[in-house]
Amino acid sequence: xxxxxxxxxxxxGVPSFNELIELATIRLSEQLRRRGINAExxxxxLVLRASSNEKVAIALxxxxxxxxxxxxxxxxxxxxxxxxxTYQPVREIDRRNWRHIFKSNTLAKAEESRIESCLDVGYFxxxxxxxxxxxxxxxAYGIIAASLAELTxxxxxxDDSAWDDERFPAAAAGFYEWFFDPESTSDxxxxxxxxxxxxxxxxxxxxxxxSAPPPARQI
Numbered sequence: 001x002x003x004x005x006x007x008x009x010x011x012x013g014v015p016s017f018n019e020l021i022e023l024a025t026i027r028l029s030e031q032l033r034r035r036g037i038n039a040e041x042x043x044x045x046l047v048l049r050a051s052s053n054e055k056v057a058i059a060l061x062x063x064x065x066x067x068x069x070x071x072x073x074x075x076x077x078x079x080x081x082x083x084x085x086t087y088q089p090v091r092e093i094d095r096r097n098w099r100h101i102f103k104s105n106t107l108a109k110a111e112e113s114r115i116e117s118c119l120d121v122g123y124f125x126x127x128x129x130x131x132x133x134x135x136x137x138x139x140a141y142g143i144i145a146a147s148l149a150e151l152t153x154x155x156x157x158x159d160d161s162a163w164d165d166e167r168f169p170a171a172a173a174g175f176y177e178w179f180f181d182p183e184s185t186s187d188x189x190x191x192x193x194x195x196x197x198x199x200x201x202x203x204x205x206x207x208x209x210x211s212a213p214p215p216a217r218q219i
Contacts, residue, residue, distance in 0.1 A: 001131050002160075005141070005142060005158050006126050007126075007154055007157075008121070008154050008157065009124070009154040010121065010152060010153040011152045013152075017045040017072075020064060021043045021044070024043055025041070025042065028041055029041070031143055032139075032201065041079070041140065042076065045058075047070050048072075048073055049069065049070055050071055065087055068087075071085060071086050074141070076137065078206055079134050079206070083128060083144065086125065086128075088124055088125070089122060090121075090124060095119055127144060135198070136207060139180050139198070147172070149175070154172075155170065156171075157170075163185070181194070
């Protein structure tokens with residue numbers, strides 16, 4: 001089973017991979033510290049061919065766009081796994097789907113004007129977490145998605161149980177407050193899963209080593 005977060009930017013400027021990685025790295029460490037975990041995982045970005053998973057050369061300081069036959073792969077340095085990201089144009093079927101969402105989702109209806117502005121930007125990104133990922137990836141992919149929303153003043157949406165469906169659509173600021181917080185969900189299975197993942201992250205020696213300060217410079 002896989003779960004996804006869709007990010008719909010509101011600003012028309014497309015951030016670079018470096019901008020996303022820089023902010024997401026900061027937010028990931030901040031959110032871990034809020035949960036009592038002193039770690040500073042380092043994030044990386046790749047673009048791969050969908051047909052072969054072959055790495056494609058990219059300019060990390062250029063706009064984070066890629067063709068439909070490719071996908072981005074965002075991961076934590078030294079950790080197997082990651083989140084795959086697709087870049088998709090907004091099509092008429094996407095607008096029709098949102099019209100249905102507006103009719104049944106009170107949060108979406110309240111933000112209809114803002115969401116329409118996001119759709120007019122013309123693209124969205126989907127961050128997917130496949131089953132069996134390491135605990136840090138289970139947490140990090142949501143923070144990375146929220147970081148893109150923060151950079152672009154956009155909204156995050158999910159309806160496949162990536163977290164509580166009734167909380168979406170959401171802005172980044174709100175998302176950071178309740179995502180992966182066991183006390184902020186009424187779903188016991190989800191709360192216990194988050195607790196288990198956070199405990200695994202806290203006890204991962206590789207992540208703790210990555211956050212250790214460098215040795216003092218010898219003079």
